[in-house]
Amino acid sequence: MTTSDRLPAPCRLCGNAVGVRSEAGWVCAVCGWRFGDVPDDDLPLPRIDVVYYLRYDRRVKIGTSRRPRQRLASIRHHELLAFEQGDRMLEHQRHVEFADAREGGEWFTLSAPLAAHVAGLRRAGEPWNLYARWLSEALRG
Template identity: 75%
Template sequence: MVTSGALPGPCMLCGGDRGSRVGGGWECAACGWRYGDVPDADLPLPRIQVVYYLRFDRRVKIGTSARPRQRLAAIWHEELLAFEQGGRPLEQQRHREFAGIREGGEWFTLTDELATHIAALRAVGDPWQLYARWLSEALRA
């Protein structure tokens, strides 16, 4: 029987506070990490390639990184809009898709078409929770 509710404490991987009781233990609802397990500090975290969408005013930067926290800290932006799991090929595909609204470099005008694409990504989940889930899946693999 699966029971949902508050975790006994924050998830050690993503900090989430909600989960499901499965068998004799809890799993984080945000990332799927088993409550109480601690990532091995001696091992590097897996590198998860993401395509990110950052908003600054009415412009969106579509870029990629394997270390999104560090990368986003280095870019002036107002809001993280979304993540997609994928690397340079997916980023280049998105650049081709939205080439007609490119302002220069990796910056694009926030049109209805781009906003619809981003909304579909947001419907899947919060960007940082998705990243935590992908990280959790890679750690379990």
Template identity: 65%
Template sequence: MLCGLARPEADAGGILTCPVCGWRLGDSPDPDLPRPRVDVVYYLRWDDRIKIGTSREPRQRLAAIWHHELLAFEPGDRAVEHARHVQFAHLREGGEWFRAAPELRAHAAALADGIPPWHRYARWVADALRGAVS
């Protein structure tokens, strides 16, 4: 399995796959192929503020930022990040930090849709890897 986040389960065809990333048990990405780029916009909460940022390497980026909670990811690069900064400009407190107002919290919750952000990211990476070899 690719992500290692869950035990494999049999799909409709009886093939063991990860319920998180959808990767088939026993398959592995070709190490000679470059890792696909998966840009994300992230929403991090620290006290009563939320940071809206972007990264193509979210594990490293988020490890460098103090935060209490990762609220959500959404697929996107700097253009999507900029659109969110404009959308929530009235809540901006400085830089990429915004007041954690109900509308911003609701936006992040809708993006997450009850799925842990790292599970969603694992699916996107797996989908990108499948697309790179198809």
């Protein structure tokens, strides 16, 4: 049987406070990291490439980063819409897919097809929660 409840302390990987308890122990409800495990500070974190979608007014920037917190901090935007796991090849595919809405560079008008794509990505979860889960999975790899 599993139950959800507050973790005894925040998750060491993502900081979330809610966990799922089973006979095997606690895991973070957001990233799946096993409570009590500590990421090895001597090892670099795994590389997780993401394609990000940032909204600024009615424009969306489609870009990629392997360090999304640093990258997004350097870009003026109103809202992080979504992440999808992928590198420059996926970013290029999205640029081609939404080329009709391209305004210049990596900026696109928030067209109906682009909004539908972002909505589909959002159904998978909140962007930072997804990133935490991908990181946890890579560390457990």
